[in-house]
Amino acid sequence: MAKINLLLLFGGVSTEHEVSRVSAASVMSRLDRDKYNLLPVGILKSGQWFLHGDDDFDAISDGRWEKSKGNLPAFLSPSRGDGLIVFGTEKVAKIPVDCVFPVLHGANGEDGTMQGLFEVAGIPYVGSGIGASANAMDKSVTKVLVEPYQVEQADYMLVQKQEFEREPQKIVEAAEAKFSYPVFVKPSSSGSSVGVSKAKDREGLHSALCDAFRYDGKALIEEMIEGQEIEVAVLGNGEPIASVPGEIVPSREFYSYEAKYIDNSSGLFIPARIPEETSQIVRQKALDVYRALSCRGLARVDFFVRKSDGKAIFNEINTIPGFTSISMYPKLFEATGISYGELLDRLIGLAMENQ
Ligand SMILES: Nc1ncnc2c1ncn2[C@@H]1O[C@H](COP(=O)(O)OP(=O)(O)O)[C@@H](O)[C@H]1O
Ligand SMILES: [Mg+2]
Structure with missing residues (x-):
């Protein structure tokens, strides 16, 4: 059987960038190289893509890969049939991609955005589609x-950031009428517990909401289970x-x-x-x-x-x-x-x- 050209994406513009690197290093170390031609592409926190030339899993895990001399700027073309566009020192190459494995957690990877690019490019990818990922x-x-x-599911209250900023007292009172402390507060779209807190009193609830809104415009207040x-x-x-x-x-x-x-x-x-x-x-x-x-x-x-x-x-x-x-x-x-x-x-x- 012909080898599969597998584009493996890691890092990403996400609060879960570091976790993604560790996941990717682990996946890379276990992929059967007799079956797959691996194309590891790292995405910096600032959003630039690089094809990582080395096979050093530890360097991906701890972030040293960013300094690797073998890195070449690269991106997945949305134009069908192009595959991965790689900018070498002398020429630009197109590498066909049979499948993408987005080992990306959270925003810009797990939320449907990246999946949109794969759909436009017409390339199969591991995991859920745009809608399921976003939902x-x-x-x-x-x-x-x-x-x-x-x-x-846990009983909850949805709070919009603008609503909270306008009338924080009203939100806190509504939550207190519905739940007894402690309650959990979380950004609606986040992961790895970033922005999640357990609030034990009124003051705690207020600061938990402020914290959750650093990551998303919507937050949930939930009864504690x-x-x-x-x-x-x-x-x-x-x-x-x-x-x-x-x-x-x-x-x-x-x-x-x-x-x-x-x-x-x-x-x-x-x-x-x-x-x-x-x-x-x-x-x-x-x-x-x-x-x-x-x-x-x-x-x-x-x-x-x-x-x-x-x-x-x-x-x-x-x-x-x-x-x-x-x-x-x-x-x-x-x-x-x-x-x-x-x-x-x-x-x-x-x-x-x-x-
Ligand atoms: N309603 C809840 N009751 C009790 N613990 C909760 C509740 N919601 C969240 N937690 C705690 O917070 C952690 C992170 O919350 P979670 O909703 O899983 O967000 P994330 O997507 O960041 O993992 C959970 O693993 C759990 O320990
Ligand atoms: Mg969780």
Whole structure:
């Protein structure tokens, strides 16, 4: 079989740039080079694209790749048939691209923007399309799309930035009438817990909203769900499959950015410590959410299993979940019988299906 020219994108103009680099280094180290010609293209935080000439995973992981002498300016052409345009020292080359793997998290990668470029270019890509990506990125939209299904979610209030800036007191009072403290506050479109806080009183709520609005014009105030944090990995297009559920035990008060990436001491249990019956329910609900959003390829669907009644409460969905070797998504499928390498092959196969 002919080798597949795989364009792997990493970095990006996103608050999750660093996480993307670690995910990408991990994916690159596991891709079978007998099957794929790898074209790693890094996107700086300032937005410029470079084809990275070296195969140094550590340099991608820690950001040193940016200084590499082998980097060449490059971009994916929207003009069909062009592929990757690479600016060499003497000439401009066009490299055909069979498939794109956007190992990008958050804005400008996981939110439909990049997917629009792939669609225009007519190149198959790993993961969900424009609509599903955009809808999954915006938590307020996800909530509405999931509502018609039998999937319980935390009670919430949507706040617009202008509304808050005009009458902050009114927002705080409305939240206090609806919820009792503590509440969770989060930007509607964010990830990796950036801008997420637990507010314990009026002052905390005010500053949590100010913080959330640094990242998005919409914020959610949510009732706090006390319970276990449970995650399910989903894989597939028309007939998706759900992994065994896993459980996160945050090292801090909640699963904050620090607990995710700095502490390295959050607990991880695979399978999750929940009854078999709950596990089946969570897997089914993960598939329901995946279908409600019309996802393709992959997603990680996150829940709480509430302490008081053992019910599964849907929290959020990620269409390009973390992909480091210690990330939940690959680990959950490993525990379900699909190795990391096979998972990558399947994802690329799913991307190229029906093209
Ligand atoms: N309603 C809630 N009740 C309890 N904890 C929450 C709630 N919402 C968020 N959290 C905590 O905050 C973390 C990050 O919030 P999440 O909605 O998953 O945003 P992100 O997309 O940034 O991961 C969760 O993993 C959880 O620890
Ligand atoms: Mg989350």
